[in-house]
Amino acid sequence: MPVNHKSHLFNFSKFSKSSVLLAGLFISLISFAILSVGIGAVSIEPSVVLKVFANKLGFLDFAEDELVQSSAIIYSIRLPRVILAILVGATLAISGAALQGLFRNPLADPTLIGVSSGSALAAAFVIILGAQMFSFLPEYLYSALLPISAFVGGLIATLLVYTISTSAGKTNIATMLLAGIAVNAVAAAGIGFLVFSADDVQIRDLTFWTLGSLGGSVWNTVAKSAPFLLITIIGLPFFSKQMNVMLLGEHEARYLGVNTQFVKKAIIFLATLGIGASVAVSGIIGFVGLVVPHLLRLMIGPDHKFLMPGSILMGALLLLASDLFARMVVIPAELPIGIVTSAIGAPFFLWLLIRNRSLSAYL
Amino acid sequence: MISANNISVTTKSGEKILSDFSVSVSPGVLTSVIGKNGAGKSTCLKAICGESNYSAGNIFFEDQNIADLKPGYLARHRAVVSQKTTLDFSFSVEEVVTLGRSPFSGYFSSSTDQEIIKNCLQKVGLLPLKNRSYVTLSGGEQQRVHIARALAQIWDAFESNEPSYLFLDEPLASLDVALQHEIMHLLKQLCSNNVAVFIVIHDLNLAAQYSDNIVILKNGQKLTEGSPFEVLTEQVIFDAFDHPVNIIPHPKTECPLIISERVYDN
Numbered sequence: 001m002p003v004n005h006k007s008h009l010f011n012f013s014k015f016s017k018s019s020v021l022l023a024g025l026f027i028s029l030i031s032f033a034i035l036s037v038g039i040g041a042v043s044i045e046p047s048v049v050l051k052v053f054a055n056k057l058g059f060l061d062f063a064e065d066e067l068v069q070s071s072a073i074i075y076s077i078r079l080p081r082v083i084l085a086i087l088v089g090a091t092l093a094i095s096g097a098a099l100q101g102l103f104r105n106p107l108a109d110p111t112l113i114g115v116s117s118g119s120a121l122a123a124a125f126v127i128i129l130g131a132q133m134f135s136f137l138p139e140y141l142y143s144a145l146l147p148i149s150a151f152v153g154g155l156i157a158t159l160l161v162y163t164i165s166t167s168a169g170k171t172n173i174a175t176m177l178l179a180g181i182a183v184n185a186v187a188a189a190g191i192g193f194l195v196f197s198a199d200d201v202q203i204r205d206l207t208f209w210t211l212g213s214l215g216g217s218v219w220n221t222v223a224k225s226a227p228f229l230l231i232t233i234i235g236l237p238f239f240s241k242q243m244n245v246m247l248l249g250e251h252e253a254r255y256l257g258v259n260t261q262f263v264k265k266a267i268i269f270l271a272t273l274g275i276g277a278s279v280a281v282s283g284i285i286g287f288v289g290l291v292v293p294h295l296l297r298l299m300i301g302p303d304h305k306f307l308m309p310g311s312i313l314m315g316a317l318l319l320l321a322s323d324l325f326a327r328m329v330v331i332p333a334e335l336p337i338g339i340v341t342s343a344i345g346a347p348f349f350l351w352l353l354i355r356n357r358s359l360s361a362y363l
Numbered sequence: 364m365i366s367a368n369n370i371s372v373t374t375k376s377g378e379k380i381l382s383d384f385s386v387s388v389s390p391g392v393l394t395s396v397i398g399k400n401g402a403g404k405s406t407c408l409k410a411i412c413g414e415s416n417y418s419a420g421n422i423f424f425e426d427q428n429i430a431d432l433k434p435g436y437l438a439r440h441r442a443v444v445s446q447k448t449t450l451d452f453s454f455s456v457e458e459v460v461t462l463g464r465s466p467f468s469g470y471f472s473s474s475t476d477q478e479i480i481k482n483c484l485q486k487v488g489l490l491p492l493k494n495r496s497y498v499t500l501s502g503g504e505q506q507r508v509h510i511a512r513a514l515a516q517i518w519d520a521f522e523s524n525e526p527s528y529l530f531l532d533e534p535l536a537s538l539d540v541a542l543q544h545e546i547m548h549l550l551k552q553l554c555s556n557n558v559a560v561f562i563v564i565h566d567l568n569l570a571a572q573y574s575d576n577i578v579i580l581k582n583g584q585k586l587t588e589g590s591p592f593e594v595l596t597e598q599v600i601f602d603a604f605d606h607p608v609n610i611i612p613h614p615k616t617e618c619p620l621i622i623s624e625r626v627y628d629n
Contacts, residue, residue, distance in 0.1 A: 014455070105451060170449070245465050247452050251414050251445060256516065257438025257466040302452035305470060 018306040021299060025313035032317060033086065036324050037078045041332065044070045081217040085323045086316040087229040088214070088282050091274040093315020096289020097296075097307055098236050098271045101243040102264060103162070103171045106297065107352075109290035110275050113176060114157045114183025116286065119272075119279035120210060121187040122153025127209075128194045128202055147228055151276030157183050158272050170249065212285035212338025214323050225281040232274025233312055239263055240304035247302065285338045287345020288315055294352065318344075364389045365429075365441075365528060365559070367411050370420035372403075372583075380406045381583045383420075390526035393550060393560045395570040398580035399604055404563045405446055407580065408532050411561070412443050425526075438466035440520060442513035446532040446563075448505075453496040456489055459508050463515030479518045483511040486549055488542075502537040510534055510546060517558060524557045531562045535569065547573045567621045571595050572613070579603045595619040 038044040052071045092110065099115070100108045110116045126134075126149045134145055161183060165176035191210060195203055208215075242263045246253045250260050278285070296310045322341050327334040365388040372381040381403045388394055388411065396404045409415040411422060413429050422429040424437065442463070450459070460483055464476040472480075484490040487507040492500070497508060513529060520527030529550070535543045543566070550560045551573055564570050570577055571591045579586040579594060581603050587594050596619075600608045606623065613620040 014458075104449075241465055241468075241470060244458075245462050247454075248448055248450055248459075248462065249445075251409075252443075252448055254414065254434050255412065255438065255441075255443040255445075256462065257433075257435040259434060297452070301458070302454055303458060 014301065014303075018300040018303070018310070022306065022309055022313065025310065025317060029086070029313050029317050029320070032320055033082055036082050036085075036320055037074055039324060039328065040073075040078060042070075042073055044073065049074065076218075080219050080222045081214055081323070082320065084217045084222050084225070084281065085214055085320045087222075087226060087233070088278040088285065089288060089315040089317070089319025090312040091229045091232050091278050091315070092285060092288040092319070093292035093311040094233060094236050094308055095271040095274045097293035097304070097311045098239070098243065098267050099158075099289070100293055101246060101304060102267050102271075103166070103173075103176060104247055104249070105171060105173050105176070106294060107173060107290070108176065109287065109349075110154075110271075111284065111286035112290065112349075113161050113180035114187065115154045115161075115272060115275050116279055116284045117184045117187035117191075118157025118160075119150040119154035119276045120284050121190040122156075123150040123276075123280050124191045124194050124206060124210075125149065125153075127206065128198050143224060147225060147277045147280040150280040151228075151273050154272040154276040154279070155268070157187075158268055162268070208336060209283040210338075211336035212283040212341070213334075213336045214282050214319075214326075215334055217281075221281055225277045228273055228277030232270050232277070235270045236267070236274075237308040237312075239266060240308050243267070243304040243308075244302075283336070283338060285319070286342045287349065288318060288341055291345050291348050292318055294348075364526075365411060365422065365424050367422045368420050370410055370417040370422065372406050372410050372415050373418045379583055381410060381415075381417075384410075384580075384583075384585055385420075386411070386578055386585070386588070388528060388559045388561045390528075390557045390559045391554055392575045393554050393562070393573060394576045394578060395574040396561070396563045396578045396580060397565070397567060397570055397603070398586075402580040402603075403583040404580055405532050406583075408443075408530055408561065408563055412441070412530055413437070435466060438516065440517070440526075441528040441530070442516035444506075444509045444513045444529075444531040444534050446536075448509055450497055453498045455494050456484070456497055456500070456508055457493040459497050460484060460511045460515050463512035466516065467519065476515075479515055480511075483514040483518065486514060487511045488545065503539070503542065506534055506537055507542070507546070510549075514553075521553060521556050521558055526557050526559070528559045529553060529561070531560070533563050533565060535564065535566065543569060567595070567600070567608075571619045571621065572616065591619055595621065 034046050034049050038046055038049045048067070048070050052067060052074055055067065055071070096109055099110060100106050102108070123146055126146050130145060134142060137145065161176060161179040164179045165171050191206070195206055198206060242258045245256045245258050246260065246263065253260050292311050292315045293307060296307055296314060300306050300310065322344070323337050326337045326340050329335055367384060367386050369383050369385055370381065371379060371383055373379050384407055396407060398404050406415055410417050413422065424432055457480060460480045461472050461476065464472055464479065468476050481490065484493055487510050489504065489507055489511060492504065497505065500508065510531070517527040517529055535546060538546065547569055550562065554560055574591055576588065577591055577594050578588045579599065586603050587599055595610060597608055597610050600610070600621065607626060608624060609622045610619050611622070
């Protein structure tokens with residue numbers, strides 16, 4: 001009996017299709033990370049990068065000069081930045097996916113609904129005025145002040161938008177987007193005021209930071225933000241099953257045994273913690289949380305059990321690629337990465353709007 | 364048995380939408396709720412399921428107060444199909460029904476779950492559409508997906524003949540006559556397997572043909588309750604709906620046949 005292999009391939013179950021995609025993303029991420037570590041003002045061959053890692057892990061024992069030099073570049077300059085790009089990208093994408101589940105709408109992006117700018121306002125406040133107002137704090141608390149205030153700012157923005165746009169478990173999308181515009185405007189005004197009262201150095205810092213940047217990443221910055229980012233990345237996938245059920249609406253979710261109050265609080269907490277921490281470390285990097293979950297839904301559907309891990313991998317990949325582009329395109333200077341992601345994301349958002357001819361169904 | 368005792372539901376603005384309402388929902392019995400638009404039918408269903416805050420009275424699930432029970436426990440014994448469920452994400456039909464297994468399954472659904480989901484889709488006649496995206500379905504098909512989902516939720520109890528509960532809020536609204544009977548037949552079949560079926564319904568003749576017990580609501584109060592033969596009289600229907608009807612015995616089954624009258628002609 002002739003076996004039609006081709007049709008077999010296309011008859012993949014959704015499960016295997018999603019698994020293959022996740023595996024593919026994982027492999028691409030690892031390869032791209034190795035490639036990315038090697039690219040820069042001093043170019044390092046991927047094979048050398050692998051040798052350096054193997055050396056570090058104790059599998060090999062080289063003492064060549066070339067390796068020593070490469071090793072120094074990789075460890076002190078490239079690797080912290082690559083790791084930060086991976087963590088921030090993963091966090092932004094998974095937080096976006098989670099917020100879209102919470103709002104039950106695929107347009108709920110952290111930058112669109114004002115979560116990121118809420119974080120940014122609070123963080124800018126600390127950057128400009130923190131030194132004067134909180135100088136009494138011990139050093140270790142003072143260094144945590146930025147991520148914590150970014151978290152609180154994001155939390156306030158999320159709660160505000162969510163409360164305004166949602167009643168009886170149903171979100172009005174027009175209200176959500178309009179509330180997001182208002183929050184963004186308030187944050188922009190606040191940041192503008194802070195800029196007005198800042199000195200020249202602070203203004204430069206702020207401007208660069210509101211555009212988003214992974215520049216200046218060192219191990220110290222990674223160490224400060226990684227715990228927060230990892231809590232979000234590891235925590236959110238645990239709610240995948242509940243988020244699937246919550247897409248039916250809150251009443252239905254409760255009928256299906258979900259403790260909706262707890263799940264909602266957990267999602268808001270974890271997503272804003274991650275967004276706050278990433279804003280604190282890298283400024284506002286827009287649209288990652290919109291583009292990544294959307295592409296994944298197009299490919300494997302809205303099942304959060306695959307969407308969440310997929311967002312982690314694809315978000316990391318997208319930000320890694322954007323960062324590479326940002327530091328390659330205008331060598332020796334570098335472009336703020338937020339410009340790159342917005343340049344990709346905003347047209348994507350417009351395409352989404354055009355594609356949804358029945359926009360009234362969305363709004 | 365689920366019993367609601369003297370419950371009242373009041374809106375925030377102080378308007379009473381259900382007052383002093385009592386009902387018992389027993390396994391093996393198909394209870395229909397009929398009444399005018401706005402009579403409080405959906406509110407009464409939501410209140411019994413614990414989703415409308417009732418200001419007075421209490422609801423017992425078997426012998427425990429429903430307010431003390433965890434959602435997870437209730438979900439394994441009771442399924443609810445709401446009047447309107449909005450889902451804007453393009454799950455496949457199969458995936459939506461899989462959500463009905465979530466009170467029982469782990470992170471991924473098991474092969475037993477897959478088998479149950481197939482059976483449920485078969486029962487509502489949607490097996491051929493299992494890979495279709497939910498958002499592309501017609502209203503009637505979407506409604507049947509949710510019935511299948513609820514069925515998947517109480518499947519274990521149904522299989523083992525344990526008492527379980529199924530609440531449906533106007534599940535037949537967008538179905539054609541053949542499907543209406545197919546679904547009512549299915550519900551009847553569930554009843555004979557120790558499921559309590561509680562259904563809000565608009566079609567009086569379907570209620571007459573399939574119900575064991577009919578509750579008639581008016582202005583948030585129970586007008587009367589009883590078997591189709593007891594409550595479906597011309598006088599009661601006129602009181603409930605403010606509209607005249609003729610009732611004759613169904614030529615084949617003898618159950619009451621309600622024929623509504625034209626009244627706006629002169």
